Amino acid sequence: MAVRFFHTSDWHLGQFFHNHDRDYEHTQFLTWLLEQIKQKQPHALLIAGDIFDVINPASSAQKQLYQFLTDAHAIAPHMQTLMIAGNHDSGYRVEQVEPLLEKYNAKAVGVIAWNEDKTLNIERLLQPIYNEDKNIVAWCLTLPFLRSAEITGFNDQTTNSQNAIAYLHQKLIAEAKSRKQPDQALILMSHAHLQGGETSDSERPIIIGNEEALSTSLYDDVIDYVALGHLHKPQKVGQPHIRYSGSPIPLSFSEIRYKHQVVEVEINPNSSDENRFKFQALEIPRSVQLHKISGELQHVFEQLKALPSGEIEAINQREYVDIEYHTQTPPQPNLRQQFEDALPPHRYRLVRISRKYLNQQGDHDPQNKISLEPPTPEKLFQQIWEKQGYHSDDAVFKDFLSLVDEAQKSLEDDLSA
Known part of the structure; x- marks a missing residue:
């Protein structure tokens, strides 16, 4: 029996993009x-983590999710929605409802539970996962974001993050194989960074102990499809059936060229290897455009004036503009207003301006790029570390990111208490 999902x-949901909401x-x-x-009336909808942008999402973001589930159930009552928590989510919060x-x-799996x-x-x-006749057509192995504190120290197989991760996958896959019938598929859904995956600058670094990225060797050949979340670029990792669907909208200017999509998958366990697995990328229309403008000042002004004109009345539908200008001199006091005046009126939102100084030969000096972006904890730590005269140290940086992750987990525990 084929399964379609x-x-x-x-x-x-609830993300603010340079102080502008994405509702x-x-x-x-x-x-x-x-x-x-x-x-398409699929049997299931899989949401592989980072449902919300923050662990304590605004009521408007929660309303968006629950209204969607209501509407989806009304038009496809047989469809199951399976969700897992990502590193931006509170696992306890998504399970509370x-x-x-x-x-x-619908079902949400937020945390790894132990007996x-x-x-x-x-x-x-x-x-x-059931079909319209209530027959099981697939089993979905759900692995939310794996935080070290939630998976280590429970038995001899979980003494550290590395062996705990291997233990979790082995136990779960072994149980799935024991339940699987010949006409049923196995799908593994996970929120993780896999080795070989291409990242963007909007993804919060994932550090699980000292494991920065997981290996595809964790996935047994019996798994028909691996549905991944965390990396925002749609991509396969190693094999066509191991895929990131990517984010539905660009979450940073580095994602301007991404072809955001939902992956439609059909698995027929009874078919030959050639016809067993089919997928189609359903490209998501972009409702608000992003523009990244860079170059020396004169060229920047030329690019701004050449942008399409035509007013967009609603502010939250206007297009985003990011400017990086190159210069050898300090900026003029009214430069932002000059940029605003060069843009066609009532169509754009100028959300970021940064400058990159040129050296005397007119070349870019990467050490002199100044951004108006608020610093993340990771960037702030790196700046202070280097300012103190220390050299870049991957081990120290990973330890710092582990502390950030523990602090986030502690905050989640306080919110869920």
């Missing part, structure tokens, strides 16, 4: 996704 991830863009995406669900989710044929005897609670991690 949609793979999506990294919605980041309009997310609404446009969710409206488009509902239309795809109505037309389980009674509500059940009404809309009293220190064995892995597999029942929550292994979810059946």
Whole structure:
């Protein structure tokens, strides 16, 4: 029996983009996704983490999610929605509304749970997917973002993050194989950074102990499809059936050229290897355009004036502009106003200006790039570390990121208490 499902991830509902909310863009995406669900009627929708942008999302972001689940259930009542928590989510928060989710044929797995005897609670991690006739057509192995504190120290196989990660995958896959029937597929959904995956500058670094990226060797050949979240660029990792769906909207200017998509997958376990696995990328229309302008000042002004004109009345629908200008001299006091005046009126939002100094030969000096972006904890730490005269040290930086992750986890625990 074939199983048909949609793979999506990294919605980041509630994100503010340079102090501008993305409600309009997310609404446009969710409206488009509902239309795809109505037309294709998949058996399942998989959301592979980072549902929200922050661990304590605004009520408007939560309302967007629950309204979507309501509408999706109305147009495809047989469809199951399976979600996992990403590193931006509070795993406890996404699980708290389980009674509500059940009404809309939805399930959220936020944390790794352990039994009293220190064995892995597999029942929550292994979810059946049914077809219209209520027959199981697939098993979904759900692995939310793996925080070191939640997966280590439970038994001899979890003494550190590396062996705990291997243990989790082995136990879960072994149980799935024991339950799987010949006409059922196995799908693994995970929120993680895999070795070989291409990143963008909007992705929060993931450090699990000292493991920066996981290996595809964790996935047994019996797995028919690996639905990944965390990296925002749609891509395969190693093999066609191991894929990141990517984010539905660009979350930074580095993602301007990404072809954002939802992956439509069909698996027929009874078919030959050639026809067993099929997928199609459903490209998501971009509702608000992004423009990155760079060069010396004269060239920047020329590019700004050449942008398409025509007013856009609603501010939250106006296009974003990022300017990086190159110069040998300090900026003029009214330079921002000059940039604003050069833009066609009432169509754009100038959200970021940065300058890159040129050396005497007119070449770019990478040490002299100045950005108006607020620093992240990671960037601030690097700046202070280097200012103190220390050389770049990957081990120290990884230790710092581990502390940031522990602090975030502590905050989640306080919020869920």
